[in-house]
Amino acid sequence: MFLRNYWYVAASAPEIGRKPFRRIIMNEPVALYRAEDGTPIALEDRCPHRRLPLSMGRLVENDVLQCHYHGLRFDRTGACVRVPGQDMIPATARVKSYPVVERYKWLWIWMGDPALADPAKITDYHWLDDPDWGARTDYLYAKCNWQLVNDNLLDLTHLAFVHETTIGNMALVEHAAVRVQRTPTGVQVTRWIIDQPAPPTFVKVGGFTGNVDRWQIIDFQPPSFIRLDVGATPTGTGAPEGRRVGGIQMRNLNAMTPETDTTTHYFWGQAHDFQPHNAEMTERVFQQIKTAFLEDVSVFTMQQTNIGLDPDAPQVDINADSGGIQARRINDRLYQDEQAAMNAAKTAAE
């Protein structure tokens, strides 16, 4: 199940240059490169002649991409502009081109109907290039369905087990009061820990001398955008009412792009508002989270392996799954809506 009419992250901005780069997205091969003026371009990575990836070819004059096999050339719109040895260019000799936008240090691609590709719909990840925040991004390749990553990020209780030695402890499970709010456009999972000692890592970077009010707010925007807002302020200063003063904040920012039904491009970043221009701090915060994320990726792989062995094996839901269950329901409904709209458009065209 793929939802197509959304902006997804296709690559981190520095990944793409003048050399064509291949990435499979939703079972479609895509060649990404930059025009001479730096504009990112995305074309179907499959020559319509003998289906070799165009990314194996090279750019020639005017940002035209030449196939490595027989030299057919395609302009940035995907139209074939040259067939060696003949003047006539077959009308069907073209590849798909995809809308692409560069934003928040990522390249965003629209895999659905290009007429609907409004860049204003790109999910907000401004913390990644906001000068008031320090941030670093990363890419992980997850051998699992993209919704398993959603499930994981919307669930706070696995921290106590998967991340026992890094960022979790049993208190997260044993004394949790979690609020799962389902809005018309998404899901928010919220947890407040009021008037408790700050964890050692928070003391180190926030300089807290007394108890703090801590929050963990997970925001899900469909189909696969999950932003974690975590932080702490000295207790009683009004953070639960929205006054975040004298404390620290971090954002863990995740954007999952389906590669296939069983593999996912997992783009993520970590941002912090304390010492935002201290590169060493950015690196330290990033590495701590990355260690935990690599633990998750191992779990995803084995989950997917078992799902592959028997997709119909029974699965039990527990209270902690509430956020993930709501996210899946939203995605299921959006998928049905999108399929219905596509079928209606197809029928109208026939």
Added chain:
Amino acid sequence: MALKFRVELVWQDEKETASSIYLTGDGRVILQGRAISPQQRAAMSLPADGEMISVDRSLIRAIKEML
């Protein structure tokens, strides 16, 4: 009996927010509502015995959507 883990489910549409559904660690579902007074029972010819609460329709919709 300590309820170690509790999830509050809140459902919101464009206009209103339903009152909460609580999933408790001991396997219960607790709904937020108002107790029915003896006077209300009498006025609406409701059974006189047993505990009763009234909940709004948006909560029923939330139950259908979220549970």
